[in-house]
Amino acid sequence: MKNAIRHPKDFIIFILCLMLIGYSLPLAAQSPDTQKGLRDYYKSYFPIGVAVSPQALKNKEEATLILTQFNSLTPENAMKMGPIHPEENRYNWKDADSIVNFGQAHHLKVRGHNLCWHEQTPRWLFKDDLGNEVTKDVLLKRLKDHITAVVTRYKGKIYAWDVVNEAIDDDSTKFLRNSLWCKICGEDFITKAFEYAHAADPDAILIYNDYNTERPEKRERVYKLLKKLVEAKVPINGVGIQAHWSIYEPSQKELVASIKEFSSLGLKVQITELDVSVYPWEKNHRALREGETGAYTVDLEQKQSDKYAEVFKVFREYRNVITGVTFWNISDKHTWLDEYPVRGRKNYPLLFDQNLQPKKAYWKVVNF
Ligand code: GLA
Numbered sequence: 001m002k003n004a005i006r007h008p009k010d011f012i013i014f015i016l017c018l019m020l021i022g023y024s025l026p027l028a029a030q031s032p033d034t035q036k037g038l039r040d041y042y043k044s045y046f047p048i049g050v051a052v053s054p055q056a057l058k059n060k061e062e063a064t065l066i067l068t069q070f071n072s073l074t075p076e077n078a079m080k081m082g083p084i085h086p087e088e089n090r091y092n093w094k095d096a097d098s099i100v101n102f103g104q105a106h107h108l109k110v111r112g113h114n115l116c117w118h119e120q121t122p123r124w125l126f127k128d129d130l131g132n133e134v135t136k137d138v139l140l141k142r143l144k145d146h147i148t149a150v151v152t153r154y155k156g157k158i159y160a161w162d163v164v165n166e167a168i169d170d171d172s173t174k175f176l177r178n179s180l181w182c183k184i185c186g187e188d189f190i191t192k193a194f195e196y197a198h199a200a201d202p203d204a205i206l207i208y209n210d211y212n213t214e215r216p217e218k219r220e221r222v223y224k225l226l227k228k229l230v231e232a233k234v235p236i237n238g239v240g241i242q243a244h245w246s247i248y249e250p251s252q253k254e255l256v257a258s259i260k261e262f263s264s265l266g267l268k269v270q271i272t273e274l275d276v277s278v279y280p281w282e283k284n285h286r287a288l289r290e291g292e293t294g295a296y297t298v299d300l301e302q303k304q305s306d307k308y309a310e311v312f313k314v315f316r317e318y319r320n321v322i323t324g325v326t327f328w329n330i331s332d333k334h335t336w337l338d339e340y341p342v343r344g345r346k347n348y349p350l351l352f353d354q355n356l357q358p359k360k361a362y363w364k365v366v367n368f
Pocket of ligand 1: 242336
């Protein structure tokens with residue numbers, strides 16, 4: 001090197017080369033052990049998680065990406081009541097075990113998702129042998145058996161559980177969703193679910209999880225429920241802001257208001273299912289309309305990067321109450337938003353593209 005730099009001009013060229021290499025490094029494919037990932041940039045803030053299937057963990061490229069970028073896992077479906085408890089006296093542990101084992105082997109945190117929800121429930125749950133709806137006593141006993149079995153199996157391995165998912169109604173004039181849980185048990189199913197989970201693992205962080213929690217009308221109803229639970233001394237520790245967002249919402253103001261309001265109850269906040277759709281939020285399934293191209297334009301890419309930058313800035317500011325940020329799916333190669341709500345419309349809601357490469361939004365999230 002000494003001989004190579006004989007003239008000041010050589011030195012300038014040498015420095016320029018160094019700068020060029022430094023600038024292009026993050027964009028180049030780097031080996032997993034040298035590449036800095038989201039988990040490293042956010043090391044002193046909060047764990048960065050991702051929702052996974054057992055299949056993704058067996059895919060070499062996806063597993064490598066997970067291990068470089070994330071330090072927390074959430075099973076996307078494997079622990080939901082339908083998949084894990086298909087018959088009253090039979091549990092299907094295989095998929096959930098494989099995710100927990102992967103987490104343990106690689107020193108990743110694991111979140112449990114979820115213990116009580118109105119969707120993806122097993123067929124047998126609400127019916128007796130004759131096909132009649134079960135009584136409140138029977139349903140609570142089933143809930144207790146389920147929660148006790150699942151939480152006990154992963155005690156000490158799962159650090160936080162989404163105990164009750166989406167109990168607030170979609171209709172802003174109503175409070176609790178009129179699910180079979182609510183119809184048969186009233187509000188008690190929520191309280192009991194937390195109590196059963198706490199009894200099975202007193203050290204686990206227990207969370208109420210919901211979507212659209214930044215919209216003022218929903219936020220108020222979620223707050224009302226959380227306040228009731230906290231005042232009744234139900235063992236709840238946190239609230240999950242699902243964060244199925246879009247380039248259009250939430251506004252920074254709405255997001256901050258939710259975080260402040262929920263945490264004012266002494267609860268921790270976790271961002272549990274983050275993605276930023278490039279389309280406006282819709283609830284109901286529908287077919288693709290004429291003229292809907294589903295193209296990921298430069299404009300959408302820019303708006304999405306700006307939204308990601310904005311929400312992560314808020315997350316960093318509230319690091320004292322935010323104890324985890326989890327993305328819902330790994331990359332744009334596969335996202336649940338490809339199917340929902342518009343069948344056959346491709347979406348691009350994550351930080352990695354369809355080739356698992358970091359997108360513009362990724363660099364906005366890590367350059368702070
Ligand atoms: C909800 C659930 C998740 C998942 C998403 C859609 O947010 O909590 O488990 O099913 O819907 O994939």
